[in-house]
Amino acid sequence: MAQELYFEDFYIGQKFTSIGGAKVTAEEIKEFGQKYDPQPFHLDEAAGEGSFFKGLAASGWLTAAIVMRLRVQTIQVAGGMIGAGVEELRWIQPVRPGDTLRIESEVLGIRHSQNRPEFGVVRTRTMTYNQRDEPVMRGVVNFLAPLKPKR
């Protein structure tokens, strides 16, 4: 397990790469679709064929959820990764059954929190790639990181 990171441990240009990948199955796509994004192209191969996606595709929110798991595994913030807002999320191409996703995150900015003096805000851009190294999602997300406890 990697060391837990405090605000002082982050710097602009710092990079994090997921270890291993997340394989996305048709079953997971359909289960998530039924619960959270019940549209034909997220539920059924045949129904997807006649749609914008020309087949079964993962909900963009499933991709975002899988990326959150990869981020939590990859960037271990002391006390947990607390989201402080998304600035951008772009779905570049569909995620299909059998795709394996991996991420590369880069720190774009760091600043002290105005509301919470015991925290800083880390601004990151995360690129998500499939097994062909094609980008499938780009996101810019801020999270909180606690300042190191004073001794």
Place this chain on the structure above:
Amino acid sequence: MAQELYFEDFYIGQKFTSIGGAKVTAEEIKEFGQKYDPQPFHLDEAAGEGSFFKGLAASGWLTAAIVMRLRVQTIQVAGGMIGAGVEELRWIQPVRPGDTLRIESEVLGIRHSQNRPEFGVVRTRTMTYNQRDEPVMRGVVNFLAPLKPKR
């Protein structure tokens, strides 16, 4: 079932309000947490107590997923709601077990798609409220809407 909407049906200032609400249970929070956001405050009441959230709280990505379901139910786009990117997502306060969420969406902008001449892009701001009418999430999301077929 509401009428399916084409690009020409949308206008700036148009509002959509979810019918009914989405109740969030501790079971759903923990299940989503285990799959996509495995951090103590999304998995276990006792572990959450000592955390930033002071208790069990829904992953922000679970809230976003529930809101997608409410949006799909509320705004019925012809051919389905295809995300064209998120411009902002802010989690304003935690979603707790037993909360019931509802949404209010407003159209902020409409434009023709540059890449896809058969589609327009609808820019919407969606506010999510809990059962006490407190805002829990604010989002600005673009989606595609098809132009009406020419006769």
